[in-house]
Amino acid sequence: MTTHDRLMDLLEQGRARFRIIDHPPEGRTEPASVLRRHDLSQAAKCLVVRVALGRRARRYVLAVVPGDRRLDLDGLNRLYAGTESSFATREIAERLAGSVSGSVVPFALHPDLDLVVDPDLLVHKEIFFNAARLDRSVALITEDYVHLAAPRVEVIAQRSLTGAGAASRGAEIN
Template identity: 60%
Template structure:
């Protein structure tokens, strides 16, 4: 897999190779999770909200794609504690877009860059399907949750907090 990921066709190829069950949903451009969820017609907590977080231990820097349900937010302190570091912050926009190959607001819950860990809050996995923008603001996927877990094998940790 290439170190960057930008196209929905690459995601489709990956899902097809793993025989994952999904639907493609085309819609007007939208990067806000709440508004995109309304356009796609699903509960907000079934949306995969993605945020790139930079964790720092001394001089070492690491990036984490943190995925939480759409009705919650990333608990930065929980991510910091999870990595046992002294500092955790939201990654700069250009860094997040470079590591994910996607525009902000359209980052899918997939990591393909070797410098980007994946941590998913288990609260996202309570629905049969999860929903997310597929690297662009005008295309989303509805993916069977069990297929997502099977394909990505994410690290499951409680990293979400109520809004």
């Protein structure tokens, strides 16, 4: 079963209020938001992060931030009392997410992934994200997302993409 199929089953079985948006293939948050016709702040940007917890211990985190923000890697590192945080390699991120880069869903569907969501994404009535496919997205009522995903909610996004926030290190996966 594909990650897309697992997502659809989760939403349907959970009686989530959602709609499917088909669009040309796009995995970058800003262009995808234009195609889906919503505010960039409503996009769930999903990033897989490796947090080193010591010499050989590590934890992988699915960090979800609003589309108009960047992940605060140092803040996420402090949250886990880690020694270092970095974006997971593309290979590891895609294996843990179960989908290609740019189509990662904001649900931790792999047991080795922790899910942490920035509260600023959750202020919207509806959130948007690629549905484990580059050519299909989901618009999901935020209340239903929180109920189904049961995320850890922590401030993990930098305050703005303008000014100092725009110089943040790292690359976007979704």
